Amino acid sequence: MAQYMFLLFDSEEWYDNVTPEDWQQAMKLHGAFSEAVEKAGARILGGEALERSSTASTVKQREGSEPLVTDGPFLETKEALGGFYIVEARDLDQALELAKLCPAGNVEVRPVMDTSADSGPQA
Amino acid sequence: MQVPPHRPPATAHPRAVVAAVERAHRESWSNVLSSVVRLTRDLDLAEDCTQDAFVQALRSWPDEIPANPGGWLTTVARRLALDRMRRETTLRRKLPLLIEEPGEIEQPTDPLRLVFTCCHPALAQESQVALTLRLICGLTTREVAAGLLISESTAAARITRAKKKIAAAGIPYRIPADHELPTRLDAVLTVVHLVYTAGHVAAGPELTRTELTGRAIELARLLQRLMPGETEAEALLALLLMNEARGDARMSADGELVLLADQDRSRWDTKMLAEGVSRATAALLHGHGRFALQAAVAGLHVTAPTWERTDWQQVVRMYDAMMVSWPTPIVALNRAAARSFVPGIDLCEVLAELDALGNEPALRTYAYLPAARADVLARLGRTSAAADAYGEAVALTTNEAERRFLGRRRAALSR
Numbered sequence: 001m002a003q004y005m006f007l008l009f010d011s012e013e014w015y016d017n018v019t020p021e022d023w024q025q026a027m028k029l030h031g032a033f034s035e036a037v038e039k040a041g042a043r044i045l046g047g048e049a050l051e052r053s054s055t056a057s058t059v060k061q062r063e064g065s066e067p068l069v070t071d072g073p074f075l076e077t078k079e080a081l082g083g084f085y086i087v088e089a090r091d092l093d094q095a096l097e098l099a100k101l102c103p104a105g106n107v108e109v110r111p112v113m114d115t116s117a118d119s120g121p122q123a
Numbered sequence: 124m125q126v127p128p129h130r131p132p133a134t135a136h137p138r139a140v141v142a143a144v145e146r147a148h149r150e151s152w153s154n155v156l157s158s159v160v161r162l163t164r165d166l167d168l169a170e171d172c173t174q175d176a177f178v179q180a181l182r183s184w185p186d187e188i189p190a191n192p193g194g195w196l197t198t199v200a201r202r203l204a205l206d207r208m209r210r211e212t213t214l215r216r217k218l219p220l221l222i223e224e225p226g227e228i229e230q231p232t233d234p235l236r237l238v239f240t241c242c243h244p245a246l247a248q249e250s251q252v253a254l255t256l257r258l259i260c261g262l263t264t265r266e267v268a269a270g271l272l273i274s275e276s277t278a279a280a281r282i283t284r285a286k287k288k289i290a291a292a293g294i295p296y297r298i299p300a301d302h303e304l305p306t307r308l309d310a311v312l313t314v315v316h317l318v319y320t321a322g323h324v325a326a327g328p329e330l331t332r333t334e335l336t337g338r339a340i341e342l343a344r345l346l347q348r349l350m351p352g353e354t355e356a357e358a359l360l361a362l363l364l365m366n367e368a369r370g371d372a373r374m375s376a377d378g379e380l381v382l383l384a385d386q387d388r389s390r391w392d393t394k395m396l397a398e399g400v401s402r403a404t405a406a407l408l409h410g411h412g413r414f415a416l417q418a419a420v421a422g423l424h425v426t427a428p429t430w431e432r433t434d435w436q437q438v439v440r441m442y443d444a445m446m447v448s449w450p451t452p453i454v455a456l457n458r459a460a461a462r463s464f465v466p467g468i469d470l471c472e473v474l475a476e477l478d479a480l481g482n483e484p485a486l487r488t489y490a491y492l493p494a495a496r497a498d499v500l501a502r503l504g505r506t507s508a509a510a511d512a513y514g515e516a517v518a519l520t521t522n523e524a525e526r527r528f529l530g531r532r533r534a535a536l537s538r
Contacts, residue, residue: 057245091295
């Protein structure tokens with residue numbers, strides 16, 4: 001068996017207008033997907049929903065000076081996604097400190113969404 | 124009615140109440156709000172409760188204006204927040220976190236924590252400015268919009284988006300650790316400086332919006348008070364005071380812009396200047412950061428008897444030092460402009476420097492570059508080139524008073 005990463009891309013407008021019913025429905029579809037994976041004899045090793053790209057920060061390594069922290073997602077198209085970590089940290093400050101240590105030219109730091117029963121997407 | 128001595132009157136005059144609430148809003152807003160944020164960790168909830176506490180003050184203070192208005196407001200706002208949190212269904216999960224020591228209701232460092240949250244580098248700088256005006260200065264969205272000359276909906280969007288990011292991304296409510304402090308403090312001071320600049324060279328018809336410059340100075344005072352050992356905070360306050368002290372003289376009786384070179388120095392606010400100069404001197408004893416160096420330049424200007432007798436050599440030396448630690452095109456432009464006044468300087472050399480700066484993308488829409496070129500060209504006797512450069516500057520400025528001023532300089536060339 002080999003391992004693959006699935007990167008999920010969707011319009012974020014959906015999140016802006018989502019109703020609790022829509023949200024339940026989407027959760028159901030993800031449940032059905034993971035059942036289909038199991039049924040095919042494959043396995044899901046991990047997965048998370050992410051907060052919207054507007055909550056992202058980007059850490060850019062710069063030669064000869066401190067890494068630069070900016071607001072927003074990583075938007076350049078020359079570079080390609082080359083890997084990922086899921087890091088549990090105390091707060092964004094610690095996450096950004098660690099992203100500066102991460103051996104990559106650019107690291108987008110995006111919060112993982114809390115999808116437990118009493119939360120869901122923030123309006 | 125005879126009021127017994129040593130006792131406050133039973134009721135306060137309505138005008139006195141409004142004045143007291145307004146004063147408390149100005150002096151205590153950030154203290155109250157930041158204390159409630161520490162309790163709720165939720166900016167919107169904290170803001171609502173702080174707002175409601177001020178509304179309650181208008182209702183309760185006619186009976187008696189409290190001796191400590193800020194403390195009264197904090198107590199009321201925190202009680203409102205606790206009530207609202209109790210009503211929320213998540214109470215059971217959050218309750219253990221709410222139990223605090225009695226002594227912790229007001230912590231002097233609370234406003235500072237909130238400042239560092241508002242000016243976090245993971246927020247866009249334009250959001251940092253809007254959020255600081257809203258949360259630390261207590262301006263309404265409409266006032267923020269008016270101050271920054273953006274639409275109310277743009278201001279609201281910036282503030283909302285920043286608050287959402289703070290909550291979702293987990294931007295902490297704390298004072299940065301010592302090793303982070305220099306860069307984080309620089310971001311905060313930059314925001315305060317931007318607030319001041321937005322008010323000082325306001326785009327649009329009026330030259331200054333004193334409301335905004337006043338708020339910036341209050342912010343700088345707050346930072347200086349909360350971080351007495353930080354020389355850059357003291358230097359920023361010094362710089363703003365020395366700029367503000369010249370405010371009246373920047374405008375002629377008929378509302379026209381007057382350059383530093385032509386200002387009536389007797390119209391400067393000597394008390395404010397004295398404070399600025401003494402703070403700048405204190406800051407320069409301990410550091411040479413970029414605000415300390417800018418304060419040094421301002422100090423050299425305000426202590427000179429006339430424009431001509433300014434110590435231009437020393438001004439240039441300050442810009443030289445700035446170019447080492449903070450080599451931006453704007454510093455290079457200011458340095459070149461200062462060099463043009465050094466006695467015996469070769470103006471052609473300065474002009475070449477200014478021309479080279481024309482290639483800087485950051486200066487492409489900056490009106491001061493063609494204005495500085497025009498001034499040097501005029502002094503070299505190259506009148507028609509100077510007129511063209513003034514024309515470029517006129518086209519770039521967004522400030523009405525500046526536009527008229529540059530137009531007058533251009534017209535004066537042909538005389």
